Amino acid sequence: MSSIDWAVLIVTLVAIVSYGVYKSRGAQNIQGYLLGNQSSPWYAVCLSVMATQASAITFLSAPGQAYSSGMGFVQFYLGLPLAMIVLCITFVPIFHRLKVYTAYEYLEQRFDLKTRALTAFLFLIQRGLSTGITIYAPSIILSTILNINTTYTTLCIGSIVVAYTVYGGTKAVSYTQMLQMSIIFLGLFAAGIMVVHLLPGDVGFSKAIGIAGKMGRTNAIDFTFDLNNRYTVWTGIIGGFFLQLSYFGTDQSQVGRYLTGASVGQSRLGLLMNGLVKIPMQFLILLIGVLVFTFYQYNRPPIFFNSFELHKLENSSYNPQLNVLKKEYEEAFKSKQTEVNKLSKAISSSNQQVIDQQRVALQAADEQTKAIKTKVTTLMLQNDKGANVDDNNYIFLSFVTKYLPKGLIGLLIAIIFLASMGSTASALNSLASTSVIDIYKRLINKEADDAQYLKASRWSTLIWGAVCIVMAIFAGKIGNLLEAVNILGSYIYGTILGVFLVAFYVKHVGGRAVFCAALLAELMVCILGFNDVVAYLWLNVIGCLLVVILSMLLQPFFKKKTAAVSSNGS
Template sequence: MSPLDYLVLFGTLVGIAAYGIWRTRGAHSLSTYFKGDQTTRWMVIGISVMATQASAITFMSTPGQGYESGLGFVQNYFGMPLALIIVAAVFLPLYRRLDVYTAYEFLGRRFDAKTRLLGAALFLLMRGLAAGITIYAPAIVLSTVFGWRLDATIVLSGLLVIVYTVTGGSRAVTLTQKYQLALIFGGMVLAFIVLLARLPAGLTLTDAFTVAGGFRKLEAVNFSFDVHQRYTFWSGLLGGLFLSLSYFGTDQSQVQRYLHGASLRESRLGLMFNAVCKIPMQFFILLLGALVFVFYQFEQPPVFFNEVAWKAQADHAAGPRLRALAADFAAVHAEKQQLIHAWLDAQHAGNPPAAAQARAAAIAAQAHSEAIRTETRSVLHAADPRTSTNDSDYIFITFVIDHLPHGVIGLLVAVIFAAALSSKASELNALGATTTIDFYRHVVRRDAGDAHYVTASKWFTALWGLVAVAFALFAHLVENLIQAVNILGSVFYGVVLGLFLVAFFLGRVGGTAVFWAAVAGQILVFGLYFTLNIGYLWYNLIGCAACVLFSLFLQAFIGSRGAAAPVTALS
């Protein structure tokens, strides 16, 4: 990166954080520290909810998904609109009516203290680990690509977010997210425009879509009922519904965002904004990846996008084989490029048979290219088993560095960091709130004043920030970390959602029944996880169903002794 890039990068990130601190300076009450001053309008709430969900991974991995697999990944978000409607119509009015700070406080009011602590503990376990990943994932990619020190990247970005989250509380998080998301959208739109400008002369947008479609990168919706296919309309609708319901309805990092609203109306509209905009936004990012794929049909791409890892092995025993594969890859690419030109020329000349023939040959050449890439991954892995064979996270950043002008590079690296900071800030804020409200104020010190709890919450937020940074520093010791955290989330999320669904809809079930049902459901999920071989997303559904069914059974067994259901969605 050039000095201009560094100026843009540090200027935007530090500038936004400093502005957030300055605007939210001064004393806070517990309410303003955790819920802001509750004057936030729906658009800002919508932005805050969106920025919390959109981590750095969204802007590094999603274009890579579009490049490799096309638009099909967008189906993962198909359950979200319905889930957000349920949250807005059922969850949100109760949270606001009871004026809770955390979602788990609601469990305490609806059931009892032990159920509240169980829900809060499960959240702290899941989100505490995820906060480390939020900062580790972009740091590992950017430090590899730019040759930065990984530990310095993690510590510096971690400290920046800790400072403004601790100082300004929830209001600073919301305020900075507004500008961070503006930076993110501005950067991505700019990348899109520059990408279109860098396509070969004479290649229209329709041609670019034709090429992408010809390689099956634009097939967004798959109505197949085959459960073995990774992305289908039905798995996205059903799995996405449960996942989104858990995330938006019960995860404090999201609940805290929409509790900021000036009124129920503002909070609801903020959620509806996300329900409408999320699918087009993901489509746009995936389409960017598909167009990067088209771009690399006319420019020579690297055979392996993590070029640092490739070069590290190219200087050792595997070097001759890797260089031979790279040469083969370049030759196949040149042949494919000619075939694509022939295909488009035939298309423009109105000669469908010739176009179809050239297209089939180009697809065959693409399959050959992919085979060479797969073999390259195998050689790299054999040379050093620690080398990750998944290079899709490096595709977009490689394109940015190699083909975008200076200044824009700095801006897009700032986009990735802004996304990491915005989601991490929400996580830290939620972890601090849950530790303070559900554990410290509820169990340790019940009778202190507001100022004491605000000070305590600042310490807890900072502590969680340091835990996340420490976890990120040692994250490389855990193999396949991101998947491990996703599995962890799916293993716990189902039971947490079950707790809330019972709370909202099953008024006759009491605290004792639901607590032991959640414990039994969690043990069942653990047991199935270690004995069955099914996709981990199913554990969301299994945990939720187990918790609900067990609680009904236990309540029938216990009778009315344990039931005291003051508030449900149906009351």
């Protein structure tokens, strides 16, 4: 990067962190530290909720996802607006009325302590692992720019986020997230314009989309009903609805954001606006990835986008073989470029027969370049068995650093950093609040004063920060980060959601029945998931329904057992 880009990056990061720390000064009690004294307006709730969900993973992996396999991932969010409506009607007023710090406090009032502890424990596992992945995402950027190992960049970035979250608590998180999302929207808009500007003069926006469409990259909607297809309208509306309902309704990283609302109405309005804005924002991010794909049909992309892994191979004994593959790749791309130009002319002439012929020819040329890339990754594994051969997360970053103008590069990289900082800080804050309120205060130290609980919250944030940084160091082997986070959540969210639905709507079911049902459901979901029986979004539906059904089936047994014990006692 240029000195201008470094200046933009550093000034943006320092200004936002300083602003968040300044605005969050004076948190003297646990209520202020974990809930920000419940004083946030609706727009702050909306931006904070969006920033928590839109991590650096979104801005690194989503364009790469669209580049590699098209825009189908947008269907993942189709259930979000419906989930927001359900949350506003049920979850939000209940949590506000009970004046809880965490979502899991309610479960002890409704069921018992062990059910509360189980759901809190499941959340801590899921969110702790996911936060490690979230911290890892921006470390990719520094690693690529500085050409150093991601371990060092992970330690650096993680330490910065942990420091201001420990100091400021949820206010530091909320105030920084408001500015973060404003800059993110500005940067994405600028990036989209620049991609189109960098295309050849005779290739405008519509033709760029048309070329990407002929190569299967604009397939945003799929109505086929296939349980093994990850992204269709049905998996999005049904499976996505259950996932989003559980994520926003039972995951403390999100519940903690809208519990900061000044009233039920402010929290509701913030969530509804999130439901309206999220899908267009995600569509725009994926569209940028599609435009980058078209750009690389005219401009030769790197033979491998992860420059750190490529440099390792170049400096190894396999470099002669790599050079041969680079020459083959260059020739293959020239052939591909010829076919792209022919397709562009066919689209301009609206000759459907020629368009179909050129589409087939271009896809064949594309497969040739992919085959060469596969040979490169094989060499990488021969050189280093632990090499990261999935470069999907590096595609957009490579484009930004090589082709965008000075200043804008620094801004876009700042956006990715800010997104990571916002979601990571929210996660750490939620991990701390759940650990202190649901574990420490409830099970370990029930009689401490407010100052002790505030101190415990800061220590818990620090400890979870260290744990997540360690997890982040090992996150590079899991492929596409965006999918990894959602797959991980799908193993647990359905079970937790099922417990809450039973608590709200199945009044005759008690604590022991729902506790056993949750354990059985989680076991069955893990078996189905590990064996790839269905697409991962359906695990949310299955887990939720299993908890509800099994708890209803088990409740009569526990009633009889309770009656028998009472009879023997008398």
